[in-house]
Amino acid sequence: MLSLTHVDSFYGRSQALHDMNVTAPKGEILAVLGRNGVGKTTLLRTILGLTDRSEGTISLDGDEISSMPTHDRARSGIAYVPQGRMIIPDFTIRDNILMGGFASSGPRGIPEIVPDLFPYLMDNLDRPGGVLSGGQQQQLAIARALACAPSLLLMDEPTEGIQPNIVEQIEDIIIRLNRDLGLTILLVEQNVPFARRAASSFVMVEHGTAVEAGRIHALTEDMVARHMAI
Numbered sequence: 351m352l353s354l355t356h357v358d359s360f361y362g363r364s365q366a367l368h369d370m371n372v373t374a375p376k377g378e379i380l381a382v383l384g385r386n387g388v389g390k391t392t393l394l395r396t397i398l399g400l401t402d403r404s405e406g407t408i409s410l411d412g413d414e415i416s417s418m419p420t421h422d423r424a425r426s427g428i429a430y431v432p433q434g435r436m437i438i439p440d441f442t443i444r445d446n447i448l449m450g451g452f453a454s455s456g457p458r459g460i461p462e463i464v465p466d467l468f469p470y471l472m473d474n475l476d477r478p479g480g481v482l483s484g485g486q487q488q489q490l491a492i493a494r495a496l497a498c499a500p501s502l503l504l505m506d507e508p509t510e511g512i513q514p515n516i517v518e519q520i521e522d523i524i525i526r527l528n529r530d531l532g533l534t535i536l537l538v539e540q541n542v543p544f545a546r547r548a549a550s551s552f553v554m555v556e557h558g559t560a561v562e563a564g565r566i567h568a569l570t571e572d573m574v575a576r577h578m579a580i
């Protein structure tokens with residue numbers, strides 16, 4: 351289980367998270383919902399220690415991680431699929447995947463599940479990452495995250511900017527990562543129907559804090575309208 355208790359987080363002097371409390375049960379998907387700019391990405395970055403400073407408690411499976419440097423948080427089993435995917439275009443698909451393994455202390459290589467989940471990537475390991483479509487790059491970003499053998503995956507709008515006919519494939523893969531591999535996933539998502547389909551629980555973020563949270567069936571249309579409508 352991941353839990354954040356009374357977490358504040360800062361970029362320089364600017365405070366982006368205020369008294370944030372979040373619980374992500376082990377082996378479940380937690381949907382992180384809210385409008386643009388409310389602090390969802392900052393929440394993921396804070397869990398990894400990537401903001402300038404944070405206060406409060408962050409614990410993963412009972413271990414306090416908030417004083418650890420980012421590389422130790424990655425070693426403790428946290429992987430990140432960032433918004434925009436951040437593929438290195440001149441690196442091959444193979445090297446982009448292997449790069450993820452350097453974040454872990456375990457064996458390095460292409461994760462066993464990759465051929466099954468992403469046959470196209472396996473068939474094109476020597477092609478540069480930059481030639482891939484948005485959907486294929488998202489697959490690559492997920493494969494790279496899996497290369498550090500994580501127990502917790504932080505995913506930032508994984509279907510954003512992807513062709514509609516590929517979105518469903520990515521969604522199914524995210525659900526498989528949870529159901530088949532047992533990964534705990536924090537899923538930042540604007541697509542509420544997908545969040546309802548995939549997640550067991552949700553947290554609604556506004557002004558850098560959690561304003562609603564609960565099991566996914568408790569997410570009402572009224573909450574969505576109040577906190578997500580533009």
Ligand SMILES: Nc1ncnc2c1ncn2[C@@H]1O[C@H](COP(=O)(O)OP(=O)(O)OP(=O)(O)O)[C@@H](O)[C@H]1O
Pocket residue numbers: 361364366384385386387388389390391392393433
């Ligand atoms: N590197 C940064 N330096 C300073 N302020 C930042 C930085 N990144 C984000 N912020 C500010 O922190 C607040 C939260 O931004 P964040 O990107 O976490 O929101 P978000 O909910 O993920 O939005 P989006 O859906 O647009 O990514 C915003 O006010 C933003 O301007």
